[in-house]
Amino acid sequence: MNNYKPIKNNLSTAFQGLIAGIILISNNMIFPGFFPSKALSQTALDAKIQQAMIDAINDEYRARAFYNAVIEKFGAVRPFSNIVQAENNHVNLWRNLFAQYGMAVPNDRFPGQISAPNTLKEACQMGVEAEIANVKMYDNFLTFVTQPDLKAAFTQLRQVSQERHLPAFERCQTQPNRGLRNS
Secondary structure, eight states: OOOOOOHHHHHHHHHHHHHHHHHHHHHHHHOGGGSHHHHHHTSOOOHHHHHHHHHHHHHHHHHHHHHHHHHHHHOSOTTHHHHHHHHHHHHHHHHHHHHHTTOOOOOOOOTTTOOOOSSHHHHHHHHHHHHHHHHHHHHHHTTTOOOHHHHHHHHHHHHHIIIIIHHHHHHHHHSTTTTOOOO
């Protein structure tokens, strides 16, 4: 048996590999989303957009600390026990976006700094107020953010606040003991 391959085939394979490499590199220039960590970190964000990201993650930190304080005081009561998990997901979303844009993730300075009110009904009312403020914050950010991934994040989080969290806290406000778990 002859295992000899003509030089032409080896050069052809090498040439094909070279072409594939050039295409991948040029696609990063033509389609920057193909390599998101490189492409996004090269995109400079202005100070206003950076501040919006910082405000957004701090809002998630603050909400998470409040919901944890309510849970610590009243037990794993809904909607707090459910929504605190959503806040964790929102924080992770922001951490990923900060990393993609090459920005330092702000430290969470809220744990242990926020206390729960005296009653569950008050906590529900505070949840309603926080979600209304959250929607307004995202509405404001959406007036100037143009980056598709950031705009999508702001839009998604606004929608979650408006359509899920706010109604849950409104129900909680009218029926504060509904979510209590029997021990």
